[in-house]
Amino acid sequence: MEKPLGIPNLSFDEPLIFELGSEGRTAITWPDDDISESDLSSSLPPGVIRDSIEDFPQVSQVELVRHFTRISQWNYGVDSGLYPLGSCTMKYNPKVNEDAARLEGFSYIHPLQPDQLSQGALTVLYELKRWLCAITGMDSATLQPAAGAHGELTGMMIIKAYFTEKGEKRTKIIIPDTAHGTNPSSVSMCGFNVIPVKSGRYGLLETADVARLMDEEVAAIMITNPNTLGIFECNIREISEIVHGSGGFVYCDGANLNALMGRVRFGDIGVDLVHMNLHKTFSTPHGGGGPGAGPLAVKQQLAPYLPVPVVEKNDGEYSFNYDLPKSIGKVRSFYGNFLICVRAYAYILAMGTEGLKRASTTAVVNANYIRAALKSHYHLPFETPCLHESVFTDKRQQKQGITTLDIAKRLIDYGFHPPTIYFPLVVHGALMIEPTETESKHSLDQFIAAMVWIAEEVEKNPHVLREAPGKSKITRVDEVTAARKPVLKWSRNLV
């Protein structure tokens, strides 16, 4: 096998800007001024006048540009190479959707501009809502939640409002151990109790286990589908029947819709509420904390409880309707993260029905390609074929004392961003890889080559893994100390 080559050594040595330049250099040369100098202290209070900065860097324009360009290149993003985080869909997003979001009509619109003068923006919101309903098989939706977890919270608030109005006291939400970690948090924040249920032998939720837990106190079941093992919960239809039979709702965490769009409609398999992550599936670059959007789609029965305002179309005119007496109120200022919605609208419009279907199909094929190529080198905890992501473990490498962390760190030396590690928690030493549909076979093969190379190193030369990464600016850090006592100012002395 040839030595793999990703995008290594992106971080070259870079001095601090204070160490660059010399006295008198300047990035801009101003014309001589013809105004006489005056003393600032005669016109400003002393508290607002800045002292001169010691050693203020003096650099030429090109030095300035190169310095910041080089620093920007220390960052590893999907524009630099494959970014295989699991459960996060770090796919490449077409740049044209960024252009759409920057169109002045969208980016400069004022949120209080009257409906009659905002017909274009309202069309985007209305059409996007309808398309998301069509994709998920639901009846109505809100675009207000600012993130996936926020969509979950909104869904739980709606369920609570529904039962409160009906005068039913339901306090429990069933959550499988393969659900995303945000699910139990959202449930607790709404004052419900979490009833955990273990997944079965194949990494799937078993119908009988749900039936055993179901009673009149259960408000809903909250299922992540595909679950955090990257497996489709195929018993969901029977489970829905059982839950509905006792008057409960089925909530689906559809954050990873990238595996299902155009293939499965949640509304067809008994789901009553589902949130999506526009920043995962529908073309918003993400990472670094947002902004994002986690729209929530619901069945007709729950539509009256959606946050206000809802966008409507009457006689060809679009408008916001604030008059929903049963609404849970607002969950976000104004209408949510509007420009994220514009990106999603542009993406869906460009992809079309067939394009979306092809994207999810390719995402699943790519994940299974990696799964098949690596399964003779890394242990697979479940034999079930995966959807958009595949979970391996370090079970084999542990015989040499090598862990998931060592493998992830070694990938950096071969120029790849490590995948998600130690998640999901139900798998010991998990390595969770989601290549997404935007990677070519060539780049998948390069990643596979790096993983295979590392597996061979574990056998022949395990100590290099314990010291990895060896080629990055910062090598192995004490992660606990790094988190508790972060040193935020980089200095050469640290390296």
Ligand SMILES: *Cc1c(COP(=O)(O)O)cnc(C)c1O
């Ligand atoms: C990412 C994710 C979430 C949380 O989404 P945020 O936008 O980060 O709040 C919830 N559930 C699943 C399955 C996810 O993958």
